[in-house]
Amino acid sequence: MKRVMKGAIILLLACLVGVATSCGPAAAAKEIKIGVIGPMAYVQGEHHWYGALLAAEEINAQGGILVGDEWYQVTLVKVDSNEMVSVPDAASAMERAITVDKVDFLVGGFRTEAVFAMQDVAMDYAKIFLGCGASTPELCTRVADDYDRYKYWFRVTPMNSTYLGSVDFMLLGMVAEKIRAELGIEVPKVAILAEKAVWADPIVAGAKQLLPAIGMEVVGEWRPSPTATDVTAELSAIEAAGAHMIFTSFSGPVGVPYAAQWGELEIPAASVGINVEAQKEGFWDATGGKGNYEMTMNTYARVNITDETIPFIDRFIARVGEFPTYSAGTYEALYILKAAIERAGTLDSDAVVAELENTDRIGTAGRTVFTSDHDVTWGPGYVVGLGVQWQDGEMKCVWPPPGGEWEGVDYEGAVDYILPPWMVEAWGP
Amino acid sequence: MIESIIINGLTSGGVYALLAIGFSLIFGVARIINLAHTAFYMLAAYLIFTFASFLGLNPLLSVILSVIAVTIIGVFSYKLVINPVREHETAILIVTIALAIIIQEVMLMAFGGHPRVVPSLVSGYTEILGAKVAYKQLLAFGIALIILLCTWALLLKTKLGIAVRSTAQDREVANLMGINVARTGMITMGMAVALAAIAGALVAPLRVLEPGMWMHPLVMVLAIVVLGGLGSIKGSFVGAFILGFAETLVVFLVPMGAFLKGAVALTIMLIVILIRPEGLFGVAFEEER
Numbered sequence: 001m002k003r004v005m006k007g008a009i010i011l012l013l014a015c016l017v018g019v020a021t022s023c024g025p026a027a028a029a030k031e032i033k034i035g036v037i038g039p040m041a042y043v044q045g046e047h048h049w050y051g052a053l054l055a056a057e058e059i060n061a062q063g064g065i066l067v068g069d070e071w072y073q074v075t076l077v078k079v080d081s082n083e084m085v086s087v088p089d090a091a092s093a094m095e096r097a098i099t100v101d102k103v104d105f106l107v108g109g110f111r112t113e114a115v116f117a118m119q120d121v122a123m124d125y126a127k128i129f130l131g132c133g134a135s136t137p138e139l140c141t142r143v144a145d146d147y148d149r150y151k152y153w154f155r156v157t158p159m160n161s162t163y164l165g166s167v168d169f170m171l172l173g174m175v176a177e178k179i180r181a182e183l184g185i186e187v188p189k190v191a192i193l194a195e196k197a198v199w200a201d202p203i204v205a206g207a208k209q210l211l212p213a214i215g216m217e218v219v220g221e222w223r224p225s226p227t228a229t230d231v232t233a234e235l236s237a238i239e240a241a242g243a244h245m246i247f248t249s250f251s252g253p254v255g256v257p258y259a260a261q262w263g264e265l266e267i268p269a270a271s272v273g274i275n276v277e278a279q280k281e282g283f284w285d286a287t288g289g290k291g292n293y294e295m296t297m298n299t300y301a302r303v304n305i306t307d308e309t310i311p312f313i314d315r316f317i318a319r320v321g322e323f324p325t326y327s328a329g330t331y332e333a334l335y336i337l338k339a340a341i342e343r344a345g346t347l348d349s350d351a352v353v354a355e356l357e358n359t360d361r362i363g364t365a366g367r368t369v370f371t372s373d374h375d376v377t378w379g380p381g382y383v384v385g386l387g388v389q390w391q392d393g394e395m396k397c398v399w400p401p402p403g404g405e406w407e408g409v410d411y412e413g414a415v416d417y418i419l420p421p422w423m424v425e426a427w428g429p
Numbered sequence: 430m431i432e433s434i435i436i437n438g439l440t441s442g443g444v445y446a447l448l449a450i451g452f453s454l455i456f457g458v459a460r461i462i463n464l465a466h467t468a469f470y471m472l473a474a475y476l477i478f479t480f481a482s483f484l485g486l487n488p489l490l491s492v493i494l495s496v497i498a499v500t501i502i503g504v505f506s507y508k509l510v511i512n513p514v515r516e517h518e519t520a521i522l523i524v525t526i527a528l529a530i531i532i533q534e535v536m537l538m539a540f541g542g543h544p545r546v547v548p549s550l551v552s553g554y555t556e557i558l559g560a561k562v563a564y565k566q567l568l569a570f571g572i573a574l575i576i577l578l579c580t581w582a583l584l585l586k587t588k589l590g591i592a593v594r595s596t597a598q599d600r601e602v603a604n605l606m607g608i609n610v611a612r613t614g615m616i617t618m619g620m621a622v623a624l625a626a627i628a629g630a631l632v633a634p635l636r637v638l639e640p641g642m643w644m645h646p647l648v649m650v651l652a653i654v655v656l657g658g659l660g661s662i663k664g665s666f667v668g669a670f671i672l673g674f675a676e677t678l679v680v681f682l683v684p685m686g687a688f689l690k691g692a693v694a695l696t697i698m699l700i701v702i703l704i705r706p707e708g709l710f711g712v713a714f715e716e717e718r
Contacts, residue, residue, distance in 0.1 A: 042542035084542060085641070196688035222680070225688045229636035233441070233680040234687055236433035236560060253544040256637045260546065265554050265561045277544065286546050286637070 031075040032065055032347065034337070035103035036330060037094060037118065038110050040080040043280055044133060044327045048108040050320040051132075051328030052076055055335055057319075065338045068345045074334070077101045083114030084252075090114035094121040103127070104347055107156075107333040111251075112136040112199045119153055126349050128152045128356070130333040133326075135161040136199045140375040151353050154374040156336060157299060157329030157365065159385055163378035165203040167297055168273055169210060170406065171387045171399055172247060175272050175295070176216055178419055179244055183427045189219045191238040191269065193258070194249035195226040203249050203274075219243050226252025235267050244427065248273035248296070256286050263290030268426035270419055271295060281323035284393050293420040295389040299326035299365050301397040303386070303411035312364040323395070332363045380407040389417055432558035434677050440566045442673025443573035444628055448646055449653040449665035450580060451624030457597035457660035458617040461511060461521055467643040467650060468529035469622045473499045473629030474638050475536050478547050488550055496626040503622025507615055515614075529643060537640040549634035569631040576627055577666065580620075584662065593617055597660065645691055649676075652698040658708030667709060672697065 036052040038045030056074040059065060064073045079097040083090035090111075097103050098121070106122055109115040110133035119139060122129035129152060131139060137160040143150040158164060172190070179188045192207055194200040204221060211218050219241040222234045231254065238246060246269045250258060255277030262271055271294050277283055278296040287294075300313060300323070312331065316324045324331075340355035341347065361368045366383035368376060376383055387399025398417040404410035452466045473495045480491035506528060514520035551564040584590035595603040596613045604610045636642070653672055657664025675697050676690040683689070701709065 039542065041537050046541075221685045222687045223685055227639065227641060228688075229639070229642055230441075232563075232566070233433075233437040233677045236437055237681045239561065240433055240681075253542075253637060253639050256544040256546065260637075261563070264552065264563050264565075267561075282543070286544060288546060288548060288552075 029064070029073045030067075030070060032067075032072045032105070032341070033075050033077055033101065033103045034334065035077045035079045035097040035101060035106040035108075037079040037081050037090075037097060037106055037108040038133065038327065039082060039084045040078060041082075042084055042110075043325060044110040044276075045080065045108070047322075047325045047328040048110070048132060048330045049076075049078055050316065050322070051324065051331035052107060052334055054316055054319050055331040055333075059334065059338055066342050067347060074338075077103050079103075079106075079108075081109070081114060081118065083109075083111045083118075087111075087114045087117050091117040091121050094118040098122070098125045098127055105337055105352075106130070107132055107330045107337070108327075109133050110327060112139070112197065115139060119150070123149050123152055126152055128154070128337070128349055128352055130330075130337060131155040132157050132329045132333050134199065135159065135164055137162050137202070137375070140371070140373040144373040151374070152349060154336075154356055154370055155376055156333040156368065157376065157383075158326050159378045159383060160375055161199050161202050162206075164274060164297060164385070165206045166378070167385045167387070167399075168203060168247070168249075169207070169214070171272050171295065171297065172211070172216070172245065173214060174387070174399060174401060174417060175245060175270050175419075176214075178417060179270065179427075182419060182424065183244075184429050185244055185427060187215055187217050188244040189217045189242055190245045190247050191219050191241055191243035192221040192247045192249075193231075193234060193238065193273075194221070194223055194247075195228075195252055195254055196223045197226050197251065199251065200249040207247055216245075224254055226250070226254055228254045229257055230261075231258050232261050232265070235261055235265060238269065239265075239267050243269045244423075245269055246271045246273075248275050250274060251276045253277065256283070256291075259283070259291035259294045260287040261290075262294070263287065263292060266420075266422035268420075268423045270423055273297070276325065278390065279325045279388070279395075281395075283395075284390065289393070291390055292392065293390060293418060295387060295398065295417065298386045298388040298395075299329065300324050301386050301388045301395060301413075303397040303413035305366055305384075305386070305411060306362050306364065308362065308364045326365075329365065332361070332365065332368060335363065336361055336368060380409055384409060386411075387417075391415070391418060432560040434674070434681050436557055436560045436562050436566075437680075438670070438674035438677040440562075440570045440673075441676060442670035443570045443577075444632055445646070445649055445653055445673050446577060446666050446669035447573050447624050447628035447631070448650050449657070449669045450577065450662055451621035451628075452650050453654050453657070453660055453662055453665040454593070454617055454624070455621040456654065457662075458593055459515065459596075459614040460518070461515065461618075462518070462525070463511070463618075463621070464522060464525040464647065465506070465528040465532065466525075466621065466625050467647040468532040469499050469503050469625040470629035470632070470646060471536065471638070471640070471643040472502065472532055473626035474547065474633040474642070475540060475545070477630055477633045478540075478545050478638055481547060482545075488548060492630045496623055496630060499626035499629070500619050500623045503625075504615060504619045507618040511618075512611075512614075529647070533640045533643065540638075540640070542639060544637035544639050546637055547633040563635075565634050569635055572627075572631055576624070580624065581662070583620075589616065593620075648691060649694060652695050654708075656698045656701050656708055658710040661708065661710040664708055664710030 038048035081090040115134035255275040275296040343355040344351040400406040400409040476495035653668040657668030672694040679690040
């Protein structure tokens with residue numbers, strides 16, 4: 001009897017060991033580690049994280065990413081680049097993410113100067129890095145110049161600064177037409193007010209060259225620091241120069257004091273261009289409502305860019321309680337990556353790169369197709385961008401203008417641009 | 430344009446003067462180069478934001494509470510961190526810059542890098558000599574002038590002022606004359622930090638708050654006190670307005686180089702120092718003392 005009992009126990013233990021060893025690997029879900037790198041103490045980094053988080057949760061809820069015939073769960077690793085303060089910190093953070101956290105892929109990056117450094121580190125390790133913040137074209141021309149080294153880089157958002165400039169000029173053109181029509185000023189004067197940063201340089205150079213050719217006069221160029229907390233002197237100088245429009249290029253916190261002081265002093269010039277701070281929901285409160293009529297290029301607004309746009313905004317707000325800024329494009333980046341990995345059927349970087357190059361996704365901000373140098377394709381039918389204006393506490397889409405006036409692009413929910421009333425009062429007939 | 434330059438130069442100079450005079454005071458009395466001086470200015474601005482926007486307190490009460498709180502923190506910092514190494518100038522520099530960075534990092538952890546805005550007591554603008562000036566700028570400039578006058582009167586007309594100036598002139602003799610030098614140093618630190626806190630209170634509604642907002646003013650304050658003559662109150666006052674105007678002039682006359690306004694102000698300081706190493710009022714201050 002004892003022998004039988006002993007045999008039964010041994011058999012039971014053997015079964016348990018067998019079950020444990022055979023079920024173990026299958027039960028522990030495999031994971032793909034994606035590093036979300038950005039300035040996490042700042043809104044740009046926060047939205048990098050939120051966008052990726054939302055996508056990862058959705059992907060995991062659907063089972064994860066199918067690699068060959070195995071499902072992998074997405075595990076996000078938050079990587080604070082501290083890039084607003086220190087470029088070397090950003091490179092170190094990238095190095096740490098790859099060597100210590102052992103991430104498989106990376107998304108994010110914001111400040112151009114820092115993204116260059118992070119890009120180099122990622123390329124050293126042949127890690128795929130999907131950029132979701134920096135716009136300078138040189139990040140992608142590196143791919144064209146040295147494909148073998150830089151092929152692991154793709155830009156998902158924003159459009160490069162050349163295209164940002166193109167949209168900027170269209171926004172300027174629209175407002176100039178408004179000024180001509182409503183105020184009778186045939187050659188509106190433009191003051192260029194751009195933060196001193198690499199990404200803004202081609203826009204400024206383009207503006208100085210192009211604006212006179214399209215019937216506008218450039219009265220001056222002001223280049224404050226991206227972190228300036230007071231631009232009253234610049235605004236006074238712009239008013240003294242007789243400008244009718246202020247062409248802004250701000251990605252840093254300077255966008256808040258600028259808009260607040262512009263509204264407070266009722267500078268009689270329409271504010272048009274890029275002001276990343278004005279893309280945020282908190283902008284209205286941050287300027288104490290003085291940012292009314294501020295206009296900026298944007299990626300998201302409550303219009304149907306695609307059928308995905310408004311549902312995404314709703315889900316984003318429900319999840320994190322904030323309106324997405326463009327760096328939340330990490331959401332798109334994760335879905336693009338998922339599709340490429342699934343097509344490739346492997347996590348091998350070179351194979352995934354080949355599939356990323358075949359990306360054609362209709363996402364939340366338009367249709368993403370990569371160019372040969374791994375940049376996001378701009379134009380009607382692809383990613384276009386939006387012009388939004390703050391109108392009485394609400395961020396409204398004003399470009400492409402309603403009625404399909406631009407290339408037939410007509411987003412439901414777009415409204416007309418409004419000149420600031422104090423400007424009409426100052427310059428009106 | 431000249432009107433705009435004058436108005437902007439005056440408002441900018443007024444805030445710099447408040448900061449520089451506090452910095453000069455503590456240097457003159459205790460020979461402490463307090464690199465955390467503008468961090469206290471930042472701390473005051475953030476505390477006002479916390480009291481007014483988070484806790485919903487009355488803005489004026491928020492200002493008073495913040496100035497008191499920062500002054501107390503400043504005095505404790507002096508007692509606990511600065512005083513023990515006071516005899517070692519290099520150690521003071523390291524300790525105070527460390528203190529500033531700690532304050533910055535605490536603000537970054539507490540509030541993130543988001544630009545924060547403090548509601549203003551007044552809104553709107555008026556035109557002076559054809560230049561637009563926000564009421565809050567005028568208010569800040571007016572209060573700055575009043576505080577500067579009060580500081581001046583305190584230093585020249587009160588026993589405490591005599592003690593402060595005596596200690597600044599010669600610590601040993603002041604000690605022999607019965608002045609409690611250690612206590613005077615601590616009181617001066619309190620006054621200096623209070624001035625920085627008031628500057629923070631004035632600036633809070635004018636600008637946005639972010640954890641790095643102390644760095645540029647620190648560079649400017651260093652330039653101002655060296656330009657005016659280290660330890661000279663009058664020199665700091667005059668230097669503040671010179672550099673305030675220099676910054677404004679750069680923005681108006683060299684708009685493409687607006688980001689260089691700090692560098693240009695520092696260049697002016699360097700030129701003055703090369704010609705007159707003791708600063709503009711170095712000698713005058715010696716006589717004045």
